[in-house]
Amino acid sequence: MSDIIRIVIDTIGGDNGSAVCVKGAVEGLKNHSNVKLFLTGHKAEIESYLSEYEYDKSRIEVIDCSQEIDLNEPPVQAVREKKDSSMVVGLRLVKKGEADAFISSGSTGAILAGGQFVVGRAKGVKRTPLAHLLPTSGSPSLLLDCGANVDVKPEVLLQFAEMGSIYMQCVCGVDNPRVAIANIGVEEEKGNALVKKAYPLFRDSKIINFTGSIESRAIPFGKADVIVADGFVGNTIIKLYEGLSKMLLRELKGAFLSTVRSKIGAIMVKKSMKKTLQKFDASDKGGAPLLGLNGLVVKIHGNSKDGEVTSAITQCVNFVENDVTAKIIKGFENSEE
Amino acid sequence: MSDIIRIVIDTIGGDNGSAVCVKGAVEGLKNHSNVKLFLTGHKAEIESYLSEYEYDKSRIEVIDCSQEIDLNEPPVQAVREKKDSSMVVGLRLVKKGEADAFISSGSTGAILAGGQFVVGRAKGVKRTPLAHLLPTSGSPSLLLDCGANVDVKPEVLLQFAEMGSIYMQCVCGVDNPRVAIANIGVEEEKGNALVKKAYPLFRDSKIINFTGSIESRAIPFGKADVIVADGFVGNTIIKLYEGLSKMLLRELKGAFLSTVRSKIGAIMVKKSMKKTLQKFDASDKGGAPLLGLNGLVVKIHGNSKDGEVTSAITQCVNFVENDVTAKIIKGFENSEE
Numbered sequence: 001m002s003d004i005i006r007i008v009i010d011t012i013g014g015d016n017g018s019a020v021c022v023k024g025a026v027e028g029l030k031n032h033s034n035v036k037l038f039l040t041g042h043k044a045e046i047e048s049y050l051s052e053y054e055y056d057k058s059r060i061e062v063i064d065c066s067q068e069i070d071l072n073e074p075p076v077q078a079v080r081e082k083k084d085s086s087m088v089v090g091l092r093l094v095k096k097g098e099a100d101a102f103i104s105s106g107s108t109g110a111i112l113a114g115g116q117f118v119v120g121r122a123k124g125v126k127r128t129p130l131a132h133l134l135p136t137s138g139s140p141s142l143l144l145d146c147g148a149n150v151d152v153k154p155e156v157l158l159q160f161a162e163m164g165s166i167y168m169q170c171v172c173g174v175d176n177p178r179v180a181i182a183n184i185g186v187e188e189e190k191g192n193a194l195v196k197k198a199y200p201l202f203r204d205s206k207i208i209n210f211t212g213s214i215e216s217r218a219i220p221f222g223k224a225d226v227i228v229a230d231g232f233v234g235n236t237i238i239k240l241y242e243g244l245s246k247m248l249l250r251e252l253k254g255a256f257l258s259t260v261r262s263k264i265g266a267i268m269v270k271k272s273m274k275k276t277l278q279k280f281d282a283s284d285k286g287g288a289p290l291l292g293l294n295g296l297v298v299k300i301h302g303n304s305k306d307g308e309v310t311s312a313i314t315q316c317v318n319f320v321e322n323d324v325t326a327k328i329i330k331g332f333e334n335s336e337e
Numbered sequence: 338m339s340d341i342i343r344i345v346i347d348t349i350g351g352d353n354g355s356a357v358c359v360k361g362a363v364e365g366l367k368n369h370s371n372v373k374l375f376l377t378g379h380k381a382e383i384e385s386y387l388s389e390y391e392y393d394k395s396r397i398e399v400i401d402c403s404q405e406i407d408l409n410e411p412p413v414q415a416v417r418e419k420k421d422s423s424m425v426v427g428l429r430l431v432k433k434g435e436a437d438a439f440i441s442s443g444s445t446g447a448i449l450a451g452g453q454f455v456v457g458r459a460k461g462v463k464r465t466p467l468a469h470l471l472p473t474s475g476s477p478s479l480l481l482d483c484g485a486n487v488d489v490k491p492e493v494l495l496q497f498a499e500m501g502s503i504y505m506q507c508v509c510g511v512d513n514p515r516v517a518i519a520n521i522g523v524e525e526e527k528g529n530a531l532v533k534k535a536y537p538l539f540r541d542s543k544i545i546n547f548t549g550s551i552e553s554r555a556i557p558f559g560k561a562d563v564i565v566a567d568g569f570v571g572n573t574i575i576k577l578y579e580g581l582s583k584m585l586l587r588e589l590k591g592a593f594l595s596t597v598r599s600k601i602g603a604i605m606v607k608k609s610m611k612k613t614l615q616k617f618d619a620s621d622k623g624g625a626p627l628l629g630l631n632g633l634v635v636k637i638h639g640n641s642k643d644g645e646v647t648s649a650i651t652q653c654v655n656f657v658e659n660d661v662t663a664k665i666i667k668g669f670e671n672s673e674e
Contacts, residue, residue: 137584147521150529184484184572192487192569216573217580232529233573235521236553240574243554244581247474252589255606255613262609268602269593276592 004036005320006099007313008090011041012068013106015303018042021105022049024309029059031310032317038099040065040086065089071302075109079117087111091118094295101296101316103287105304112148115290115297122325124332125292127152129160129231130299131167132238132288135280138222142168142177145228146288147235154198157181157228162207162331163291164226170322171315172285176209180224182233183213194230202228207331245280283308286315292328296320341373342657343436344650345427348378349405350443352640355379358442359386361646366396368647369654375436377402377423402426408639412446416454424448428455431632438633438653440624442641449485452627452634459662461669462629464489466497466568467636468504469575469625472617475559479505479514482565483625484572491535494518494565499544499668500628501563507659508652509622513546514562519570520550531567539565544668582617620645623652629665633657 009025011018018041025037036059039046043064050060067085069078082088087106091114093099102119104111112130121128129145144164149156161179168177181202183191188199190213202210214224216237229237256266287300287308296319300308319325346362348355355378362374373396376383380401387397404422406415419425424443428451430436439456441448449467458465466482481501486493498516505514518539520528525536527550539547551561553574566574593603624637624645633656637645656662 137588150521182573184487184569184576192567195569215580216577217583219577220581220584230529232521232532233570236519236570236573237577239521240553240556240577241581243552244557244578245585246554247557248582248585251474251613251616252610255609258609258612262606265602265605265607269599269606270602272592272595272599273589275595276588279588 003034005032005034005101005317006036006038007316008038008040008093008099008102009309010086010090010102010104010106011039011046012065012086013071013104013302014300015105016305018046019049020304020306021309022046022053024306024313025060026050026053026055027306027310028313029055031314035059035313035317037061037313038063038090038093040090063089069107069110071107073107073110075107075113076117078107078110079114087114088118091115091297094119094297099295100320101298103298103300103309103312103316105300105302108299111297111299112290115293119293119295119297122292122294123329125163125328126159127156128290128292129163130288130290131164133172133282133285134219134227134238134241135282136220136222139174139225140172140282140285141219141222141224141227142172143227143229143234143238144291145231145234146238147231148290149231152194152230154194154201157194157198157230158201158205159292159332161202161210161226161228162205163328164228165208166324166327166331167289167291168225170324170327171289171318174225177225178211179208179226179228180211180214182219182227182229182237183215186213186215188212249277284311286312289315289319294325296324340371342369342371342438342654343373343375344653345375345377345430345436345439346646347423347427347439347441347443348376348383349402349423350408350441350639351637352442353642355382356386357641357643358646359383359390361643361650362397363387363390363392364643364647365650366392368651372396372650372654374398374650375400375427375430377427400426406444406447408444410444410447412444412450413454415444415447416451424451425455428452428634431456431634436632437657438635440635440637440646440649440653442637442639445636448634448636449627452630456630456632456634459629459631460666462500462665463496464493465627465629466500467625467627468501470509470619470622471556471564471575471578472619473557473559476511476562477509477619477622478556478559478561478564479509480564480566480571480574481628482568482571483575484568485627486568489531489567491531491538494531494535494567495538495542496629496669498539498547498563498565499542500665501565502545503661503664503668504626504628505562507661507664508626508655511562515548516545516563516565517548517551517561519556519564519566519574520552523550523552525549586614621648623649626652626656631662633661
């Protein structure tokens with residue numbers, strides 16, 4: 001594909017400032033010769049960081065923005081009112097077709113609101129789910145929806161499954177992804193009303209490789225490539241994953257530091273432990289995509305460094321080169337026949 | 338309180354056979370002079386194990402049962418049809434008022450069904466939740482409902498909160514327990530329709546000390562004493578807790594065994610690690626209570642040993658001595674005024 005892929009990077013809102021966005025952007029250009037980047041934010045600051053690097057100046061455009069969206073602002077209001085914020089300016093480029101994808105480490109709420117209200121849903125898409133790659137003892141699983149939509153209908157869950165499956169196949173290279181529905185038992189009669197109604201829709205879908213229900217205890221073992229849940233359950237899963245991992249590792253660290261003997265032992269296991277824990281970092285696969293929009297919107301962690309920005313650029317390239325949006329729209333046309 | 342507390346122990350269905358039930362029962366008698374125990378199951382086998390111990394024979398009664406409920410049987414049907422199973426015989430003793438509490442390591446589904454259909458709900462109780470003590474980096478938190486009821490109404494969640502609060506106060510000795518509702522954000526406007534409707538009911542309840550919403554990432558840090566969720570969300574939390582802990586510890590073990598250096602280090606950290614992990618075992622507080630019945634039904638782990646049986650006896654004693662059922666009924670009378 002020879003077309004230029006145009007990606008916006010919102011340089012405001014991350015814990016590490018715009019410097020990491022600039023560094024990650026320049027690295028991304030090196031990896032992909034067909035990419036052009038827009039950096040939204042404080043122009044003088046961005047250009048000052050850019051001046052530290054050698055790069056093709058025609059491939060990065062800096063767009064000055066006079067406003068910032070704060071993490072603590074009510075998201076919908078912020079997106080509506082701050083039209084010259086780095087986020088809204090970037091999202092509007094996608095809306096107008098001047099960019100294909102948008103990356104931000106800013107407020108998740110504002111990114112969700114902006115994706116829906118500024119960029120807008122693709123044809124046939126009922127709701128736009130936020131997806132996250134969960135690290136597991138096997139390969140990472142895509143969990144969606146992670147909190148963009150609560151109280152959804154069964155047909156919406158089916159669309160999540162279909163979008164997630166296309167994403168995993170096209171962007172993460174998983175062949176015929178195993179799609180499971182998050183449930184409280186593996187038997188077909190299990191579940192709440194929503195899951196019970198969604199189950200037969202999943203089973204009958206021609207787009208997905210449905211492998212049935214998955215209990216949350218099996219999720220960490222990588223038993224599915226795509227895990228579908230409503231936004232309340234998905235958000236509960238992703239945040240518990242984060243909190244429990246953090247707590248257990250903190251407690252173990254405390255244990256290691258508790259005696260002289262364990263301190264010495266800790267030094268000896270450190271390298272192997274680090275190697276294992278690195279396996280659980282899925283950020284080399286990019287950030288969390290908001291799916292089903294007219295373009296791709298990616299939320300990266302607030303504490304992202306340049307490596308995450310570069311990975312997100314690759315994620316956007318894979319998404320665009322594989323025509324994911326078109327495949328999603330086509331899938332939904334067929335399913336509505 | 339001088340009355341005799343009568344507790345049934347179902348000796349069938351656990352992974353470790355009836356021997357651990359017998360051993361735990363005899364130990365329980367030593368701890369509590371006011372307890373009488375009924376052991377349901379295979380009489381000859383139970384008596385053979387009992388003959389190994391010295392105990393007051395008037396305080397243990399063995400009841401022979403000709404049937405067993407299997408883990409894989411459809412629970413409702415099993416409870417209805419197997420009237421001479423160790424579980425149904427035991428539950429009927431509670432129903433008839435001949436026993437105060439029932440302990441089993443058998444099929445969770447059958448225990449839930451049996452609790453509701455055989456023992457029956459206490460006056461004013463809409464639904465009977467299964468509660469679990471979650472280990473945290475602070476003190477354990479009671480999570481309910483862990484899967485007995487999906488698709489509930491807001492008033493039902495409120496009852497769960499009230500029952501959980503009374504339980505934590507009376508059985509676990511937590512003063513003025515902090516009650517939180519499982520949610521996807523801490524702001525009052527967050528949540529799905531159920532949580533949004535339940536929130537003001539929680540806030541206005543005079544029975545509980547409501548501290549607001551808890552996000553699942555905060556659960557492992559012990560930020561609440563009682564955490565209320567519908568059975569789908571609660572089941573998702575408890576099973577993810579179990580699965581993720583197991584996966585992470587297994588991966589770490591793999592890391593420890595990966596090199597000679599890490600193997601030696603592992604030996605040196607082992608003791609401190611074990612001490613830390615023991616903190617996360619809440620089984621000394623008893624099993625999972627099914628609340629809101631005319632009596633107490635406790636589900637202990639399938640792999641329980643005698644220690645868990647003994648702890649569950651203490652849990653039943655605390656429950657009965659503190660008149661928890663009466664307090665629940667009284668609480669609901671007041672709340673309906």
